Amino acid sequence: xxxxxxxxxxxxxxxxxxxxxxxxxxxxxxxxxxxxxxxxxxxxxxxxxxxxxxxxxxxxxxxxxxxxxxxxxxxxxxxxxxxxxxxxxxxxxxxxxxxxxxxxxxxxxxxxxxxxxxxxxxxxxxxxxxxxxxxxxxxxxxxxxxxxxxxxxxxxxxxxxxxxxxxxxxxxxxxxxxxxxxxxxxxxxxxxxxxxxxxxxxxxxxxxxxxxxxxxxxxxxxxxxxxxxxxxxxxxxxxxxxxxxxxxxxxxxxxxxxxxxxxxxxxxxxxxxxxxxxxxxxxxxxxxxxxxxxxxxxxxxxxxxxxxxxxxxxxxxxxxxxxxxxxxxxxxxxxxxxxxxxxxxxxxxxxxxxxxxxxxxxxxxxxxxxxxxxxxxxxxxxxxxxxxxxxxxxxxxxxxxxxxxxxxxxxxxxxxxxxxxxxxxxxxxxxxxxxxxxxxxxxxxxxxxxxxxxxxxxxxxxxxxxxxxxxxxxxxxxxxxxxxxxxxxxxxxxxxxxxxxxxxxxxxxxxxxxxxxxxxxxxxxxxxxxxxxxxxxxxxxxxxxxxxxxxxxxxxxxxxxxxxxxxxxxxxxxxxxxxxxxxxxxxxxxxxxxxxxxxxxxxxxxxxxxxxxxxxxxxxxxxxxxxxxxxxxxxxxxxxxxxxxxxxxxxxxxxxxxxxxxxxxxxxxxxxxxxxxxxxxxxxxxxxxxxxxxxxxxxxxxxxxxxxxxxxxxxxxxxxxxxxxxxxxxxxxxxxxxxxxxxxxxxxxxxxxxxxxxxxxxxxxxxxxxxxxxxxxxxxxxxxxxxxxxxxxxxxxxxxxxxxxxxxxxxxxxxxxxxxxxxx
DNA sequence: TATTCGCAAGTTTTT
DNA sequence: CTTGCGAATA
Numbered sequence: 001x002x003x004x005x006x007x008x009x010x011x012x013x014x015x016x017x018x019x020x021x022x023x024x025x026x027x028x029x030x031x032x033x034x035x036x037x038x039x040x041x042x043x044x045x046x047x048x049x050x051x052x053x054x055x056x057x058x059x060x061x062x063x064x065x066x067x068x069x070x071x072x073x074x075x076x077x078x079x080x081x082x083x084x085x086x087x088x089x090x091x092x093x094x095x096x097x098x099x100x101x102x103x104x105x106x107x108x109x110x111x112x113x114x115x116x117x118x119x120x121x122x123x124x125x126x127x128x129x130x131x132x133x134x135x136x137x138x139x140x141x142x143x144x145x146x147x148x149x150x151x152x153x154x155x156x157x158x159x160x161x162x163x164x165x166x167x168x169x170x171x172x173x174x175x176x177x178x179x180x181x182x183x184x185x186x187x188x189x190x191x192x193x194x195x196x197x198x199x200x201x202x203x204x205x206x207x208x209x210x211x212x213x214x215x216x217x218x219x220x221x222x223x224x225x226x227x228x229x230x231x232x233x234x235x236x237x238x239x240x241x242x243x244x245x246x247x248x249x250x251x252x253x254x255x256x257x258x259x260x261x262x263x264x265x266x267x268x269x270x271x272x273x274x275x276x277x278x279x280x281x282x283x284x285x286x287x288x289x290x291x292x293x294x295x296x297x298x299x300x301x302x303x304x305x306x307x308x309x310x311x312x313x314x315x316x317x318x319x320x321x322x323x324x325x326x327x328x329x330x331x332x333x334x335x336x337x338x339x340x341x342x343x344x345x346x347x348x349x350x351x352x353x354x355x356x357x358x359x360x361x362x363x364x365x366x367x368x369x370x371x372x373x374x375x376x377x378x379x380x381x382x383x384x385x386x387x388x389x390x391x392x393x394x395x396x397x398x399x400x401x402x403x404x405x406x407x408x409x410x411x412x413x414x415x416x417x418x419x420x421x422x423x424x425x426x427x428x429x430x431x432x433x434x435x436x437x438x439x440x441x442x443x444x445x446x447x448x449x450x451x452x453x454x455x456x457x458x459x460x461x462x463x464x465x466x467x468x469x470x471x472x473x474x475x476x477x478x479x480x481x482x483x484x485x486x487x488x489x490x491x492x493x494x495x496x497x498x499x500x501x502x503x504x505x506x507x508x509x510x511x512x513x514x515x516x517x518x519x520x521x522x523x524x525x526x527x528x529x530x531x532x533x534x535x536x537x538x539x540x541x542x543x544x545x546x547x548x549x550x551x552x553x554x555x556x557x558x559x560x561x562x563x564x565x566x567x568x569x570x571x572x573x574x575x576x577x578x579x580x581x582x583x584x585x586x587x588x589x590x591x592x593x594x595x596x597x598x599x600x601x602x603x604x605x606x607x608x609x610x611x612x613x614x615x616x617x618x619x620x621x622x623x624x625x626x627x628x629x630x631x632x633x634x635x636x637x638x639x640x641x642x643x644x645x646x647x648x649x650x651x652x653x654x655x656x657x658x659x660x661x662x663x664x665x666x667x668x669x670x671x672x673x674x675x676x677x678x679x680x681x682x683x684x685x686x687x688x689x690x691x692x693x694x695x696x697x698x699x700x701x702x703x704x705x706x707x708x709x710x711x712x713x714x715x716x717x718x719x720x721x722x723x724x725x726x727x728x729x730x731x732x733x734x735x736x737x738x739x740x741x742x743x744x745x746x747x748x749x750x751x752x753x754x755x756x757x758x759x760x761x762x763x764x765x766x767x768x769x770x771x772x773x774x775x776x777x778x779x780x781x782x783x784x785x786x787x788x789x790x791x792x793x794x795x796x797x798x799x800x801x802x803x804x805x806x807x808x809x810x811x812x813x814x815x816x817x818x819x820x821x822x823x824x
Numbered sequence: 825t826a827t828t829c830g831c832a833a834g835t836t837t838t839t
Numbered sequence: 840c841t842t843g844c845g846a847a848t849a
């Protein structure tokens with residue numbers, strides 16, 4: 001049914017629709033008008049995708065489609081919340097189900113759990129439980145291979161499940177050690193999961209897909225029931241999700257997907273970019289709408305993004321069009337160490353805030369991995385800038401929070417042995433490893449749950465009397481708690497605290513840590529109260545536990561939170577901020593060390609960077625360090641190869657002058673960079689600062705300023721700032737290289753070595769003459785710094801290399817006589 | 825037999 | 840720099 005089906009109320013309907021869609025551009029409008037049949041919306045970053053989806057849903061409802069026939073599957077709960085709210089604003093009183101795939105599957109699976117051997121009160125294990133259970137399975141399987149890591153097997157199992165390969169079906173590839181071990185462990189692990197009536201994250205998808213595959217009648221009825229399905233971020237769906245969506249959109253193929261292949265960043269989790277690239281083959285009748293108009297970023301930012309992503313081969317060419325102004329050029333900065341990087345950003349940010357340019361909430365900092373936030377936290381704390389870390393598990397990862405939730409899980413699902421294991425001795429009941437092992441042995445011998453084993457341990461002599469008494473006390477506490485009849489989570493938690501004396505024990509401890517834990521317990525309780533308020537009817541233990549299990553980082557972002565945000569680029573997907581900093585743009589971090597194996601992985605890293613860049617609305621600063629501490633030592637980091645793919649003439653480059661005598665000498669001596677800075681007067685050092693223009697015509701004449709170490713932009717931005725923040729005068733926290741650093745980092749003789757890359761061979765061309773260069777290779781030039789070989793031609797003495805430099809753009813060299821060095 | 829202390833090893837991204 | 844495991848001690 002759509003607007004062209006003239007009904008009695010045609011006029012009013014048409015008017016309403018016109019009204020509703022009035023604010024959309026032609027493409028957006030078209031997408032919102034197609035209600036039936038398969039639809040693919042290719043939406044570039046900032047193209048108003050959410051706006052289109054919400055208006056489309058509103059349009060559906062205006063056209064008489066029942067809200068309960070519509071399902072919107074999103075990637076995060078936050079995205080789902082936003083959809084729901086905005087739809088509710090457009091169509092007051094409507095209720096459209098929106099949620100993550102995992103939540104949707106969890107809901108379905110609860111209804112049909114017996115079909116796969118579960119009961120409806122199954123638990124969803126967190127990552128911690130999963131690795132403990134896997135360790136158990138590992139022990140049972142008695143794995144002898146010490147070269148295969150548990151992590152490798154864990155992700156192999158995960159990959160199998162994402163591809164709907166069950167434990168029975170799984171076959172490791174011949175000659176693959178991980179596969180071989182997985183084949184042994186996976187079935188045991190899976191059996192254990194069933195025994196404790198639990199699923200892991202991947203099971204939610206896999207079981208749902210299997211149920212739909214194996215029960216045609218059920219599939220048909222669900223296909224009818226969910227007549228209209230929308231999938232957001234389709235480029236990040238994996239095979240299991242794909243199978244689920246297809247099963248539910250077969251008889252009624254009213255399936256709308258939105259996505260952007262350039263933002264596919266979950267390949268490592270089994271997402272298949274093929275799902276979106278092949279959508280047109282799946283549904284030949286598909287209507288394709290492209291949203292290419294960007295409403296978010298300045299031209300300067302978009303151009304950077306565009307240059308970067310055009311280096312990917314596996315993509316559908318797409319332009320980002322913008323009507324916005326040019327905006328400030330994107331800054332590219334380099335710092336000696338992460339401490340200085342963080343210091344600079346903290347001061348830069350406080351300046352922006354002091355000048356009233358941005359508020360803290362307008363600013364975000366992105367990085368590749370969570371640990372990269374440490375120095376930033378430090379620096380921000382030092383300047384008293386409010387920030388929020390958006391790595392959301394953190395709270396649920398805390399021991400006390402996990403303990404309390406584990407109690408609830410055990411109450412909800414008495415067969416959850418992992419939850420029992422977690423709580424049986426916290427607070428301490430003097431039940432240790434030996435006792436627990438005996439209980440486990442008893443349980444597996446009798447094929448009963450751990451709780452049952454606990455219950456009978458006093459009778460069957462499986463434990464000495466003293467331990468049995470402790471265990472009996474534990475059982476009676478659990479029994480008392482299970483008698484509780486309430487829907488209020490707050491009440492549940494408080495009962496747990498009371499019956500187990502959990503809080504009393506903490507209070508008695510009276511240490512700083514205990515006080516913090518009590519605070520966390522209180523926070524959990526107020527969160528529970530909040531949950532109780534929001535779910536007066538449909539709540540209950542199970543709903544709460546499900547929520548607790550399926551929260552994600554970004555879900556914790558509250559509208560109206562005024563602090564600055566720090567998060568990974570993965571977490572940043574779907575968000576936008578006026579002012580963005582991306583840190584740690586170094587080879588090995590972005591692209592990540594472990595992505596270097598394949599071109600496909602490198603492309604995914606590039607897309608990740610693309611996602612990061614395109615979050616920025618007005619200002620973007622790209623930062624990297626020349627080195628960082630690793631396992632107690634200072635390691636030099638080369639710049640990310642991605643930086644060299646950006647148009648240097650469009651960037652504002654703040655860089656240490658290459659080839660500057662002083663700097664080069666200090667490198668040459670003993671790699672005593674840190675010493676140099678620390679020893680200089682008031683922590684200062686001689687750094688030369690060059691903007692791009694002087695960099696591009698390198699002259700030996702150095703334009704040095706005596707400025708504080710790393711404080712490159714003080715000169716540029718604000719001379720007074722140093723006076724305002726006393727911290728600036730503190731010694732820079734450059735790690736002081738200790739002892740025999742020189743023996744670890746090779747003697748520095750070339751610019752390549754400056755970046756810490758081994759210079760085992762002599763200068764290129766002076767050696768054996770055979771070329772060690774290949775196209776695409778990272779290289780280093782003493783004068784121009786790092787670069788990337790874009791092409792090679794000729795051979796022998798005539799071999800020419802074209803190199804794209806980060807600093808000065810493209811240069812050509814006779815390979816044989818050049819001073820180019822391989823990098824990496 | 826539980827707890828505590830010390831040493832060693834290991835660090836992507838997330839539902 | 841943190842977590843996890845193993846040995847020593849109470």
